[in-house]
Amino acid sequence: MGxxxxxxxxxxxxxxxxxxxxxxxxxxxxxxxxxxxxGLTLIWGVMDVINLTHGAMVVAxxxxxxxxxxxxxxxxxxxxxxxxIGGFFVGVALYWIAIHRMVGRPPLMSLLSTFAVNLILIGxxxxxxxxxxxxxxxxxxxxxxxxxxxxxxxxxxxxxxxVIAALLYVFLHNTRIGKAVRAVANNREAAELVGIPTTRxxxxxxxxxxxxxxxxGMLIGTLFPFTILSGDGYQLKGFIVTVLGGFGNPVGALxxxxxxxxxxxxxxxxxxxxxxxxxxxxxxxLVLIAFPGGIFASRRGAL
Amino acid sequence: MKRLCLLAAAAMLFAAPAFAQDNSSADTITVGxxxxxxxxxxxxxxxxxxxxxxxxxxxxxxxxxxxxxxxYTVKFVSYxxxxxxxxxxxxxxxxxxxxHAQFLFSPYSSGLTAPAAVISEQYGKIMIxxxxxxxxxxxxxxxxLFMVITSATHYMSGAVEALKEKNPHAKIAMVYSDDPFSKxxxxxxxxxxxxxxxxxxxxxxxxxxxxxxxxxxxxxISSNADAFMGGGHYSDGATLARQMxxxxxxxxxxxxxxxxxxDKFGELGPAALGVTVxxxxxxxxxxxxxxxxxxxxxxxxxxxKFHAKADYHAASGYTSGTMLQHAIEQANSIDPEKVAAxxxxxxxxxxxxxxxxxxxxxxxxxxxxxxxxxxxxxxxxGKPGRQVVWPTAAQSAAxxxxxxxxx
Numbered sequence: 238m239g240x241x242x243x244x245x246x247x248x249x250x251x252x253x254x255x256x257x258x259x260x261x262x263x264x265x266x267x268x269x270x271x272x273x274x275x276g277l278t279l280i281w282g283v284m285d286v287i288n289l290t291h292g293a294m295v296v297a298x299x300x301x302x303x304x305x306x307x308x309x310x311x312x313x314x315x316x317x318x319x320x321x322i323g324g325f326f327v328g329v330a331l332y333w334i335a336i337h338r339m340v341g342r343p344p345l346m347s348l349l350s351t352f353a354v355n356l357i358l359i360g361x362x363x364x365x366x367x368x369x370x371x372x373x374x375x376x377x378x379x380x381x382x383x384x385x386x387x388x389x390x391x392x393x394x395x396x397x398x399x400v401i402a403a404l405l406y407v408f409l410h411n412t413r414i415g416k417a418v419r420a421v422a423n424n425r426e427a428a429e430l431v432g433i434p435t436t437r438x439x440x441x442x443x444x445x446x447x448x449x450x451x452x453x454g455m456l457i458g459t460l461f462p463f464t465i466l467s468g469d470g471y472q473l474k475g476f477i478v479t480v481l482g483g484f485g486n487p488v489g490a491l492x493x494x495x496x497x498x499x500x501x502x503x504x505x506x507x508x509x510x511x512x513x514x515x516x517x518x519x520x521x522x523l524v525l526i527a528f529p530g531g532i533f534a535s536r537r538g539a540l
Numbered sequence: 541m542k543r544l545c546l547l548a549a550a551a552m553l554f555a556a557p558a559f560a561q562d563n564s565s566a567d568t569i570t571v572g573x574x575x576x577x578x579x580x581x582x583x584x585x586x587x588x589x590x591x592x593x594x595x596x597x598x599x600x601x602x603x604x605x606x607x608x609x610x611x612y613t614v615k616f617v618s619y620x621x622x623x624x625x626x627x628x629x630x631x632x633x634x635x636x637x638x639x640h641a642q643f644l645f646s647p648y649s650s651g652l653t654a655p656a657a658v659i660s661e662q663y664g665k666i667m668i669x670x671x672x673x674x675x676x677x678x679x680x681x682x683x684x685l686f687m688v689i690t691s692a693t694h695y696m697s698g699a700v701e702a703l704k705e706k707n708p709h710a711k712i713a714m715v716y717s718d719d720p721f722s723k724x725x726x727x728x729x730x731x732x733x734x735x736x737x738x739x740x741x742x743x744x745x746x747x748x749x750x751x752x753x754x755x756x757x758x759x760x761i762s763s764n765a766d767a768f769m770g771g772g773h774y775s776d777g778a779t780l781a782r783q784m785x786x787x788x789x790x791x792x793x794x795x796x797x798x799x800x801x802x803d804k805f806g807e808l809g810p811a812a813l814g815v816t817v818x819x820x821x822x823x824x825x826x827x828x829x830x831x832x833x834x835x836x837x838x839x840x841x842x843x844x845k846f847h848a849k850a851d852y853h854a855a856s857g858y859t860s861g862t863m864l865q866h867a868i869e870q871a872n873s874i875d876p877e878k879v880a881a882x883x884x885x886x887x888x889x890x891x892x893x894x895x896x897x898x899x900x901x902x903x904x905x906x907x908x909x910x911x912x913x914x915x916x917x918x919x920x921x922g923k924p925g926r927q928v929v930w931p932t933a934a935q936s937a938a939x940x941x942x943x944x945x946x947x
Binding site: 251255462470502 | 579715746751755759761764774779807
């Protein structure tokens with residue numbers, strides 16, 4: 238009978254533990270959201286183009302995971318290298334098809350052209366695979382604190398997201414190509430004057446942006462079941478994260494992802510879950526009003 | 541001259557549909573419906589659509605529906621509603637006005653059936669409903685809407701009874717999609733659980749588009765519940781089941797709406813085991829049909845045709861067809877008023893169970909006789925499969941409680 242009645246302090250500590258668990262969960266998932274948003278913000282930072290194929294690319298990563306892991310029977314995590322590399326080439330192709338002619342034109346042009354490609358990709362995907370739910374089974378031992386468990390897949394995905402983000406940072410700051418990308422972001426004309434092949438670098442940037450979207454999709458696919466239409470939700474989260482983190486700032490995007498995850502974790506224990514999205518968007522608007530460039534906004538071109 | 545033109549135009553307006561109707565009523569009956577070929581309701585809708593198609597092919601193979609000396613073959617007209625309520629009214633209007641559908645079947649889910657029913661009533665078309673269990677549309681005085689399945693308020697009663705028998709002190713977390721069907725079901729479930737002396741320690745809804753249930757699962761664990769009831773449709777229900785398993789929520793009892801009734805749910809592997817689902821029909825139920833196939837005949841033939849196992853959406857979809865056919869044959873007419881009267885008088889048992897419609901104006905068309913069973917995912921020959929576990933009289937395997945024993 239004693240177990241049925243909650244003693245005061247016991248109940249309090251359990252509640253605290255529950256909130257802590259939610260926050261940790263938030264950070265884990267937030268890192269993956271942040272990785273996805275990095276792809277979005279990288280492209281924006283370099284060429285002022287909002288890539289509306291982002292959601293479709295996230296889904297492409299998920300589908301690659303599903304097809305490779307279930308058809309070839311390989312471990313879900315071994316699909317990371319092919320998705321990373323494949324995503325890069327898809328991105329380069331996307332640049333030549335939908336973005337190249339739009340760079341430097343009014344933003345609406347690139348919005349429309351990438352949105353069109355997004356609709357085509359989702360339409361073809363729906364025709365081929367339908368909108369059924371796909372599930373990739375991942376069995377990794379989790380870590381438990383009290384009665385709360387953090388699934389192994391969540392921990393590994395967060396670690397991988399952080400590692401990839403760190404590698405991107407090192408790449409942008411310590412390699413010739415990386416420095417050139419930053420130079421193009423800073424001032425394209427000046428970069429061109431000193432002999433940097435800007436067009437090629439724009440293509441490389443889109444390649445990297447799409448590659449990041451694909452990898453984050455692949456990682457999300459190890460966490461939750463998904464459908465062809467799942468991309469929209471993650472694209473929406475990408476925008477919130479980008480606004481929190483600052484347009485054109487990849488490191489800020491990662492922090493923005495963690496901030497969003499923490500927010501979800503902090504809010505859910507106290508309000509009905511259907512309010513989470515409302516609160517997120519209220520915050521989105523408030524941040525836009527207070528910090529028009531995002532919380533972690535950097536000087537223009539400080540990629 | 542202007543007047544003449546107007547008059548001619550008006551005449552054309554009236555004449556055109558009349559001509560068209562002449563064509564369509566040759567020796568076919570046109571049945572219209574929408575299905576969700578895309579969107580979140582895709583999986584559940586497919587079963588229902590196959591049920592419809594199976595019935596049509598069977599009727600046409602037998603020469604059609606007999607009315608007097610005539611035999612009418614059945615023709616379908618259908619569109620993809622993309623799982624979107626806004627598309628439904630437009631498409632049902634089109635089915636009636638342009639495609640001249642004489643009878644209608646419901647789309648899948650309560651959320652889509654309610655708007656479709658507005659159109660079918662407006663045009664006085666009979667619509668057989670096997671996809672929407674919400675009761676509200678039947679309390680509005682509709683005359684041509686008939687539900688062949690058990691309605692929402694009875695979905696969880698079996699689960700509540702069974703749980704009470706296993707653990708009269710169970711503490712239930714109720715977490716469900718905020719669509720009209722799930723809310724209807726869980727509101728009734730809460731009343732039934734509390735009346736049975738069970739404790740409801742959490743009662744919350746989520747947006748149907750939710751993809752990450754991690755924070756919700758933590759909240760369920762914090763609520764100290766040992767039983768879970770909720771869900772909505774396929775995508776969210778399956779994701780919930782997987783995340784409760786991944787995060788080791790350690791529920792002793794899990795009942796999820798709709799999703800586990802689909803065979804695809806088995807793809808979740810160990811996360812599926814132990815999960816119970818209220819089901820309109822399972823291959824193990826054995827009603828004695830007054831006409832039509834037995835359960836075994838239906839299940840075998842269905843699988844041979846579609847290379848997929850029949851689930852309750854398929855069986856209820858098929859039943860929409862047989863009930864319409866039975867009523868047309870009883871009425872010996874395809875006149876909507878006469879067929880509606882025959883449906884009002886329907887009181888039959890098929891492999892799907894006992895079907896009878898309420899006739900009082902406050903609940904007209906609501907299902908009055910059909911009963912649901914409770915199915916549980918268990919290991920069947922080493923693989924996950926569904927067994928009927930409640931009511932005990934109909935069970936094909938014993939109920940496993942707590943469910944950790946099955947995993």
